[in-house]
Amino acid sequence: MTDSAAPADLAGRPFDELLAELQRIVQALEAGNLPLEESIELYRRGLELHVACETRLKDAELTISQLGRGLTEQSSGADEES
Amino acid sequence: MAERQPSLWDIPADDLAAADEPSAGPMDPAPSAPVRAAPRILRVSDLNRRVRQLLDVDATLADVWVEGEVSQPSFPPSGHCFFTLKDASSQIKAVLFREELAAANVRPEHGMQVIVHGRVRAYEPQGVYQLYVTTLTPAGAGDLHQRYEALRAKLAAEGLFDDGRKRPLPRWPRRIGVVTSPVGVVWRDIANVMRRRYPLGELVLVPTHVQGAGAAGGIVRALKRIYGQRGIDLVILARGGGSLEDLWCFNDELVVRTIVASPVPVIVGVGHESDVTLADFAADVRAPTPSAAAEQAAPDLGQFPAILGRLHDRASTAMVAALAGRQRFLGEEDRALMRLAPDVVGARQRAAELVDRGHRALVVRATGARASSEALGDALRALSPAATLERGYAVARLADGTIVRDPGQAAAGDALQVTVARGTLATRVETASKETQA
Numbered sequence: 001m002t003d004s005a006a007p008a009d010l011a012g013r014p015f016d017e018l019l020a021e022l023q024r025i026v027q028a029l030e031a032g033n034l035p036l037e038e039s040i041e042l043y044r045r046g047l048e049l050h051v052a053c054e055t056r057l058k059d060a061e062l063t064i065s066q067l068g069r070g071l072t073e074q075s076s077g078a079d080e081e082s
Numbered sequence: 083m084a085e086r087q088p089s090l091w092d093i094p095a096d097d098l099a100a101a102d103e104p105s106a107g108p109m110d111p112a113p114s115a116p117v118r119a120a121p122r123i124l125r126v127s128d129l130n131r132r133v134r135q136l137l138d139v140d141a142t143l144a145d146v147w148v149e150g151e152v153s154q155p156s157f158p159p160s161g162h163c164f165f166t167l168k169d170a171s172s173q174i175k176a177v178l179f180r181e182e183l184a185a186a187n188v189r190p191e192h193g194m195q196v197i198v199h200g201r202v203r204a205y206e207p208q209g210v211y212q213l214y215v216t217t218l219t220p221a222g223a224g225d226l227h228q229r230y231e232a233l234r235a236k237l238a239a240e241g242l243f244d245d246g247r248k249r250p251l252p253r254w255p256r257r258i259g260v261v262t263s264p265v266g267v268v269w270r271d272i273a274n275v276m277r278r279r280y281p282l283g284e285l286v287l288v289p290t291h292v293q294g295a296g297a298a299g300g301i302v303r304a305l306k307r308i309y310g311q312r313g314i315d316l317v318i319l320a321r322g323g324g325s326l327e328d329l330w331c332f333n334d335e336l337v338v339r340t341i342v343a344s345p346v347p348v349i350v351g352v353g354h355e356s357d358v359t360l361a362d363f364a365a366d367v368r369a370p371t372p373s374a375a376a377e378q379a380a381p382d383l384g385q386f387p388a389i390l391g392r393l394h395d396r397a398s399t400a401m402v403a404a405l406a407g408r409q410r411f412l413g414e415e416d417r418a419l420m421r422l423a424p425d426v427v428g429a430r431q432r433a434a435e436l437v438d439r440g441h442r443a444l445v446v447r448a449t450g451a452r453a454s455s456e457a458l459g460d461a462l463r464a465l466s467p468a469a470t471l472e473r474g475y476a477v478a479r480l481a482d483g484t485i486v487r488d489p490g491q492a493a494a495g496d497a498l499q500v501t502v503a504r505g506t507l508a509t510r511v512e513t514a515s516k517e518t519q520a
Contacts, residue, residue, distance in 0.1 A: 029404070
């Protein structure tokens with residue numbers, strides 16, 4: 001539900017960018033010199049980012065890949081460490 | 083040395099004879115020893131056998147430790163290794179059979195200083211004596227330390243270890259290259275740490291040997307390979323603990339130079355806390371262990387739910403403060419209207435409730451956002467004097483802007499500015515009379 005509710009532009013962006021935008025919004029709100037309508041709009045955007053960040057953390061899964069072939073069996077024993 | 087070092091020539095001839103065929107061999111001393119006999123003519127094979135036997139019965143030669151430098155090693159298809167072991171003034175041929183070669187943790191290289199254990203035997207067919215090596219290890223730690231120190235000083239003098247060269251690590255790495263052995267606990271530890279702390283990233287393993295012959299070359303190749311990849315933000319070079327010899331490839335000059343040449347920051351985590359290799363000096367960040375390297379590579383996401391919660395609270399607090407400010411401002415107009423329109427009291431109360439609702443909505447999570455924004459809009463509209471003016475009420479101000487609440491504030495002839503719903507009227511007071519009823 002949170003995923004489908006999140007605006008499309010948030011889905012493809014890395015976590016740290018979302019977090020950075022959220023931090024900027026909070027700072028802008030705290031500065032307190034914006035027109036009310038803009039504040040409300042920013043606040044709404046902040047909540048979307050907040051949800052997107054939480055979702056990202058909840059669903060995160062480490063990706064592992066390997067470059068090149070594995071080592072040959074006969075030599076791999078030498079690398080075993082106790 | 084001085085004590086009972088049997089030399090070849092100390093062995094009594096009789097003993098040798100006994101070790102040989104029991105009787106009447108060609109080497110039997112002549113029965114009448116003191117008599118000068120014609121010189122014996124030996125065959126070559128007899129001579130060589132005698133030498134072999136001499137060497138074979140020598141206890142010292144059967145179990146020797148020798149330090150020397152490897153020269154011209156060869157590796158024929160048989161799988162054995164032949165080389166010459168030498169020092170400044172002398173040399174001896176040496177053989178390392180296939181099985182022992184496989185067991186040795188280094189491959190003999192030309193110029194390598196080694197300590198070998200084995201026995202000396204003669205090889206009859208060729209009339210040579212040689213060292214049959216059973217174990218071969220790089221020469222003593224003292225020597226390694228010297229080489230380590232010499233290389234460290236040289237590379238430091240080039241500035242390769244300067245602090246100024248150290249690059250800061252990226253805060254949020256996307257792809258992290260890991261150069262290590264794919265077997266053993268090190269790779270597993272790194273993957274586990276990243277899975278637990280920073281599952282957002284991608285680990286790219288570049289498997290290589292991190293010990294034994296050829297490890298240094300393998301590490302260099304692996305590093306260059308990862309450097310060639312797109313999107314790598316950071317490289318971890320890691321290995322578990324081991325002896326100075328085990329970790330020696332991390333003191334290899336080319337390994338050090340390849341680390342220095344990295345286009346992205348490199349974290350080196352080799353061995354245990356106390357193991358410091360030249361690779362550690364060359365790294366942008368030195369981690370005491372492989373797990374610590376993984377921990378330094380990225381932030382711990384476990385702290386971010388709390389951070390996000392705090393950001394949310396700050397945003398809500400800022401919004402509430404913004405609204406409260408507006409409310410105060412509107413209150414002034416509001417008070418003026420109260421006298422003109424008794425039902426403003428009701429409107430104000432309703433507005434206050436809406437603002438309260440708005441505040442409550444603000445502190446609930448995302449789903450409340452739109453509702454609270456609408457409620458805030460309603461509240462602001464209700465608070466605005468425009469709504470009241472729209473109903474036909476007006477606000478009268480003196481020339482200095484003071485809102486007129488009491489006829490006593492104005493005298494006949496004073497200018498009044500009367501604000502109605504859609505504009506302002508400039509008027510003058512004709513009479514000012516105090517009334518009891520509004």
